[in-house]
Amino acid sequence: MSVAQGVNYLNEDKSLKSWLFTLDHKRIGVMYLFGVMTMFLLGGIFAILIRLELLAPGPDLMTADTYNQMFTLHGAIMIFLFIIPAIPAALGNFVLPLMIGAKDVAFPRLNLASWYVYLLGAGFALFSMLAGAADTGWTFYTPYSTTTSTSVISMTMAAFILGFSSIFTGVNFIATIHKLRAPGMTWFKMPLMIWALYATAVIQILATPVLGITLVLLVLEKAFGIGIFDPAMGGDPVLFQHFFWFYSHPAVYIMVLPGMGIISELIATFSKKKIFGYKLIAYSSVAIALISFLVWGHHMFTSGQSELAAMVFSFLTFFVGIPSGVKMFNWLATMYKGRISFEAPMLWALSFMFLFAIGGFTGIMLGAISLDIHFHDTYFVVAHFHYVMMGGTVVAFFGGLHYWWPKIWGRMYNETLAKISVILVFIGFNMTFFTQFILGSQGMPRRYFNYLDQYQPLHAFSSYGSWVLGLGFIIMAFYLIHSLFRGKKAPDNPWGALTLEWQTSSPPSHHNFDEIPDLDHDPYDYDKLMVVDDKLIRKNGQSEKKETTVN
Amino acid sequence: MDPNGTLFFPEQGSTIASEVDLLFHFVLYLSIFFFILVTGGSFYFAWRFRKKGEDQFTPNISHNTSLEIFWTVIPTILVFIIFIWGFKTYLKMNVTPANSMEVNVTAQKWFWTFGYKEGATTTNELVVPVNKSVKLLMSSQDVIHSFFVPAFRVKMDVLPNRYTSLWFEATKTGEFDLFCTEYCGKGHSEMIGKVKVLSDAEFASWLASSSGPSDLPPAEYGKELYKSKACFTCHSIDGTPSVGPTFKGVFGRTEELTDGSSITVDENYIRHSILEPQSQVVKGFQPVMPTYQGVLNSQQIDALIAFLKTVK
Ligand SMILES: [Cu+2]
Numbered sequence: 083m084s085v086a087q088g089v090n091y092l093n094e095d096k097s098l099k100s101w102l103f104t105l106d107h108k109r110i111g112v113m114y115l116f117g118v119m120t121m122f123l124l125g126g127i128f129a130i131l132i133r134l135e136l137l138a139p140g141p142d143l144m145t146a147d148t149y150n151q152m153f154t155l156h157g158a159i160m161i162f163l164f165i166i167p168a169i170p171a172a173l174g175n176f177v178l179p180l181m182i183g184a185k186d187v188a189f190p191r192l193n194l195a196s197w198y199v200y201l202l203g204a205g206f207a208l209f210s211m212l213a214g215a216a217d218t219g220w221t222f223y224t225p226y227s228t229t230t231s232t233s234v235i236s237m238t239m240a241a242f243i244l245g246f247s248s249i250f251t252g253v254n255f256i257a258t259i260h261k262l263r264a265p266g267m268t269w270f271k272m273p274l275m276i277w278a279l280y281a282t283a284v285i286q287i288l289a290t291p292v293l294g295i296t297l298v299l300l301v302l303e304k305a306f307g308i309g310i311f312d313p314a315m316g317g318d319p320v321l322f323q324h325f326f327w328f329y330s331h332p333a334v335y336i337m338v339l340p341g342m343g344i345i346s347e348l349i350a351t352f353s354k355k356k357i358f359g360y361k362l363i364a365y366s367s368v369a370i371a372l373i374s375f376l377v378w379g380h381h382m383f384t385s386g387q388s389e390l391a392a393m394v395f396s397f398l399t400f401f402v403g404i405p406s407g408v409k410m411f412n413w414l415a416t417m418y419k420g421r422i423s424f425e426a427p428m429l430w431a432l433s434f435m436f437l438f439a440i441g442g443f444t445g446i447m448l449g450a451i452s453l454d455i456h457f458h459d460t461y462f463v464v465a466h467f468h469y470v471m472m473g474g475t476v477v478a479f480f481g482g483l484h485y486w487w488p489k490i491w492g493r494m495y496n497e498t499l500a501k502i503s504v505i506l507v508f509i510g511f512n513m514t515f516f517t518q519f520i521l522g523s524q525g526m527p528r529r530y531f532n533y534l535d536q537y538q539p540l541h542a543f544s545s546y547g548s549w550v551l552g553l554g555f556i557i558m559a560f561y562l563i564h565s566l567f568r569g570k571k572a573p574d575n576p577w578g579a580l581t582l583e584w585q586t587s588s589p590p591s592h593h594n595f596d597e598i599p600d601l602d603h604d605p606y607d608y609d610k611l612m613v614v615d616d617k618l619i620r621k622n623g624q625s626e627k628k629e630t631t632v633n
Numbered sequence: 634m635d636p637n638g639t640l641f642f643p644e645q646g647s648t649i650a651s652e653v654d655l656l657f658h659f660v661l662y663l664s665i666f667f668f669i670l671v672t673g674g675s676f677y678f679a680w681r682f683r684k685k686g687e688d689q690f691t692p693n694i695s696h697n698t699s700l701e702i703f704w705t706v707i708p709t710i711l712v713f714i715i716f717i718w719g720f721k722t723y724l725k726m727n728v729t730p731a732n733s734m735e736v737n738v739t740a741q742k743w744f745w746t747f748g749y750k751e752g753a754t755t756t757n758e759l760v761v762p763v764n765k766s767v768k769l770l771m772s773s774q775d776v777i778h779s780f781f782v783p784a785f786r787v788k789m790d791v792l793p794n795r796y797t798s799l800w801f802e803a804t805k806t807g808e809f810d811l812f813c814t815e816y817c818g819k820g821h822s823e824m825i826g827k828v829k830v831l832s833d834a835e836f837a838s839w840l841a842s843s844s845g846p847s848d849l850p851p852a853e854y855g856k857e858l859y860k861s862k863a864c865f866t867c868h869s870i871d872g873t874p875s876v877g878p879t880f881k882g883v884f885g886r887t888e889e890l891t892d893g894s895s896i897t898v899d900e901n902y903i904r905h906s907i908l909e910p911q912s913q914v915v916k917g918f919q920p921v922m923p924t925y926q927g928v929l930n931s932q933q934i935d936a937l938i939a940f941l942k943t944v945k
Binding site: 146147150217218219223225226229230231313314319320353354355356358359360361362383384385386389392393396397400401403404407408410411412413414415417418419420421422423424432435436439440443444446447449450451452453454455456458459460519520523524525527528529530531532533534608609610612614621 | 638640641642643649652653656657660661664667668671672674675676678679682683684688689690691692693694695696697700701704705708709712713715716718719720721722723724726727775776777779781783784786787788789790792793794795797810812813814815816817818819820821822823825919
């Protein structure tokens, strides 16, 4: 290697200042990682407390008001502070330039700014938490949100500010993908993760401003009594729902699409197989991004919208389901005749297939209007979106985290504990949330502090599941932290993957690549190439190391 | 679980219920089929093509256009069927039969009031005859609520300043749960009630007896109203503080109001508090008590006053 051996982005300058003012996408990604993991912990604690309260009917741990604040904080933190930034801003920031062979993102200062904006948003959310947390649910529906006396304004400001951090990241990624690809990397030679991040960025840029405007209108109404949504002042409460879901439905895909990108990488790498139907997967990401703007009304089938609107929204909803289903078939076909190995990231990918399938099928049920009427605002919906958001995105995020962990830190984690953790999470997740499908279809409404006795057995089982789930994450925290300090040194390419980020050292140097990366192959050419002990082996028998050729 | 229901659904109590359940089971079995195909397939491939021995190259299978068209088109056709089916049932849910009996529904934090043309009003208990279509004309006094009866498979949001409607036809007599499903604050999970389905004859006699004056002694009738009109959700009678002041020893008590004045609780003050609760607000409480104007008649208010005098 041309630079001094052993100098990398982590150890070249260890001062705090060098971190706080860093323009290096890798360091910013790592700082985001700490941010989102802290928020995941916080949101997770709220979730466990909620499930504890619901173990039995009646007030057990907390009052109704506290409970209402808890589920609001759980939702708002998990969505705005964890899931939305988790894959793009934390993992994506780290891997995107590496995967396209660039030195950094297009606008490094904007990148750092987005992290500080994220911190500011988190600050507002924490302030709201301490100053009488909002009790509106993460959806802020009017006129409840404009009339409640809790600190709704600071929470909406938090979401507003976090929106900017998301937009900054989106702008940056689009510019980077357009302008900074390594020479020779055409659009169809990009890894699928990049397509997914690209489609995500498009939604981030187009949809987030609508949320921003909506929240500003809400604050104007609440603070200055300007009647926009409150019928008592001549406003229309349903208008808020339209505005809100115009952002928040596409936002579902801001959360899911990057997860699908990760799964494409994991399935290809651990099957050592050319991805099946590359173009179909790439196009389906873009199709999802576009159609997702036209389906918001399916959150409002019971709101009194016209039959015609309901029909159109239901129809389009099914069409956003198709590209997701197509991806599933493509991943399946990729595994066919592969050489599949079962390291922890692959186990996360397999759980994704299982859980996301259930999330998808129940989505089809909810898309049928007459079924949605029964399921709307019950635990069925709660279960459905946890299968999509957690079973889909969060599982993919952890798959990605385990996959790129050696690249990020240059260290391995304990593989056995990692397998135990993914299995516990899988079992605990299904215990917690599959139960909730039945609860919901039996009629149990969501956001209920108390419930009728007939729902008790299922609620209790769901709560037990949350403990298994929690245990899985505690084990994970343990071995990941252990790995940071004591982990075995990671090779440059522990999984034998062909995408560019594995061609540089682990962890990479400040400039990512010490020489222009090698682009004579596609990201998934496992029929021609193979990597064994960091050595690239070609099918015709030649074997070469990155710089020296050894025979 | 509901002993008369299935794994997924409570018992079917309305004409529309079986149709909804049928579509659900159609989608369910279809989903199970595809689920086994995809995840069963992925687990099978994972095992069948697991890494064995030395590393080898894998075949170059980049895509297969006809296969990809096949698995795009088949699901598209299937979801199209589901869409049509779902929409048709939805239309049936939305077109109210012409000869329906009408009931007015008022939702407010955190109870339901049902008003009948004949004069009867009930709280948290909707009484209807069996085998007759009933149309609910609903509106809210405060925030958005939502009316949901799982056994009937019907749900509709209830909005302030606007009417929404919903209809159903109960197919069996009995009691069914009624929930508020749009989050509405502190008492959201207490905003539940019952739908009582009676035979024609029972319903007729119920309606006649509930619409006329009551023949209970006033204080006892008042106690009943305290429960049935949901006063208990905000006022205790044993002294524990709640959303509103306790009724224990309320009569004759001196209250400080938010405007700084103080007042002794007498008949007129109580009457005023029930009909125009926002005009005199007790210090230390939020002005959240709903007005009972039009909900309680004067005989009922008298009964409540008589009852409050007995709570010591
Ligand atoms: Cu309600």
